[in-house]
Amino acid sequence: MRRQYATLALVVLVVFSVVASGCISGGGGEEETATIVMGVTDKVTDLDPANAYDFYTWEVLNNVMEGLVKYKPGTLEIEPALAESWEVNEDSTVWTFHLRKDLKFADGTPLTAKDVVRSIERVMTIQGDPSWLVTDFVDKVEAKDDYTVVFYLKQPTAYFLALLTTPPYFPVHPDYAPDQIQSDQTAGGAGPYKITKWVRDEELVLEANPNYYGEKPKTEKIIIKFYRDASTMRLALQNGEIDIAWRTLRPSDIDSLKKDENFNVIEVPGGFIRYICLNTKNDPTNDAKVRQALAAAVDRPEIAQKVFMGTVEPLYSLVPNGMWSHKDVFKTAYGDGNIEKAKALLSEAGYSESNPLEIQLWYTPTHYGDTEADLAQILKEQWEKTGMIKVTIKSAEWGTYTDYARNGQMQVYLLGWYPDYLDPDDYTTPFLKTGANKWAGTGYSNPTMDDLLSQAQRLSDQNERTKLYEQVQDILAQDVPYIPLIQGKLFVVTQKNVKGVTIGPDMIFRYSTLYKE
């Protein structure tokens, strides 16, 4: 009897080890240098540029499509893409672009000015989430001939070229229905890659576009695998299942992978920012002194170090570090962890230790990663150091949270911002202009601010615009409808043999320069 069980156990063991060991040699053993596998925890939401409006999907679209102009890899400089040249009239309301003559979509269909016009009109018709990037600016668009596209703008727009680098302006293949969102359409555009396989939330396979006008991608095939969470993705990287772990590993993972010799950790400055929103309509944050006191007590370096383990940098304005016109206005006005100043301001606002300011601080638990609760906790501690503030922490899921924000139902709450286009306008107007900030729910309105922002939008001279944005930031630091906290850095972790990682200030990872040694 006993022998039989022993035999059975042995059989199970043998079967298991045979399957396991047989598999070791069976799968993934041979290195294929023409393929790079990349892991992400982000999701591709919508492959239709008329409706896609999140950073990761824009990244994929940027690899399978291209606009008339693009950022020179790794820089903020705009260079010709599908258009080889352009001119603009004096008041920058009419922009004329001349397309390359040899343009084709990935399947060989010729791409002409008509396709550009059709694609942009499509965005205007469909009115998807990002359509405002077109409809707020473009009055009409025309194809003068097969190779000339003319944009007539509603008002002078100095940063129109920056807008053109965004996906709503990308010409799409004629397969995209003219008046319908096609979320799983893989026909793409005229970018360096084409989509050859797409299983939502599982796998996206890109192969080099044989009809691309530009330089051929260094790696023929890019496979993107979608992970549920950062820890599974990290395991896959360590197990060699993926070559690159991209957005987004946790700060603690990055910290430990940096110490591991088997991997390269590449750090890129990121243009996304995190900040506190303050409701300027409701008591007690409708008092500017209260808002200033809260700003003074915040200690950004401590947040960057303790919560994010140095994977972010302190931010003292809404305009990110490194962008022209950026000014450290909050540092000058309040410094960091300035408890004395906070106390003085609170006293002026009528609060004391026996009559403390009571606020509710809101955060959302998953949308910004699992460090969010820690961020709320550290802010509470920093504010309570004054002895004159009592903080209650509250949280709500993303869907609920954004609803509360839009309806102005929260007092003090945490949000983040990824840029739509790289211009100070995108970091100021949506936040500070009356009405444009409805999504943020701060209710902030200041006619002087509105006027400055409108002027800056119309001017084309960068020096003059810089002066205006500096004034805007000064007022921001006085009125404090937002307290800027940190600016993100991006981290790409690769196996040792992966080279050619290129991510510019636009934070878009361009896969065509990647290769394996």
Added chain:
Amino acid sequence: MARGLGQYIIIRALMIIPTILILYTLVFFFLRILPGNPVMAVVGTKNIPPEQLEHLMQMAGLDKPLYVQYFDYLKGVLHGDFGVTLAFPMGKPVWEYIAQRFPATLELALWAFTVSVLLGLLTGVIGATRKGTKTDSAMRVYSIIAYTLFIPWFGMMLQYLFGIHLHWLPTSGRLDPGVNLHTVTGLYVLDSIITGNWDALVSSVRHLILPALTLGIVLSGAYTRLVRNNMVDVLSQDFIRAYHARGVADRKVMWYALKNAFIPVVTLMGLQFAILLGGAVLTETTFSWPGMGTFLVDRIDYRDYNAIQGAVIFFAFFVGIISLIVDIVYALLDPRVKY
């Protein structure tokens, strides 16, 4: 007798309907009691004009009164229409997702089920035949430990051991990147055999081992105890002694005993299958397994009402059918059952 069984089946089948209806009603209203909605989850902090928000709400049908939404969806379900997704991507039939995701869950569940039954039987029988010995105690301890293991933790331990440490097995997904498989049933192992795609077969089996072991081991604990206790019970009965007295071979006696001890195990199998699907949600998340569990979790993040309702109804229906089948098998196996 035949009419009795027929009636029994019909009554049991009809009982699935109120169960699903109650579940749907609960899910429907719970989702809507909470503030926020799928449109808000999608739009997030995007700076889009309020008119466009209204337009999106209309498109999603969320501007209609609650009772209209409730009955509209119910009417759709009766016609086999589970509605369209309300979050990314908007407007795709939920049924398409269920059809794509469910086979993954089913495949994982079937393998885990097999692992759990085999391990449960093996450990249970060993315990029973060594009653009162150290081995018996060891099996008991195994059963308790297996039963109390937390799936994400245990899964991660296996990932570390067999993935990171030994590099034997992949830690996530269903196939190696770049392996293509023409799907017929959506069960990858079966599909790769049908299509003669041996690369895909090896790849899918490798990917299945860790999640199926994780879930299978956790669920095997319940079988161990039940099989052991039943076997002990049966082994002490007169007919077993009679077999021994007549000199019937040990192996044969064990087989008869196991057959007799099996009836309650069948019931447990039915119950376990429902628990199995629940456990699959955790296992899928741990192993990035693209099944119904991860689909449900994703959709809850987006507050995608239709997708959540559709998935829950489908799950409930499936569990209902499984328990119906188990009841029928049980009725056929055990003549003492009265319909």
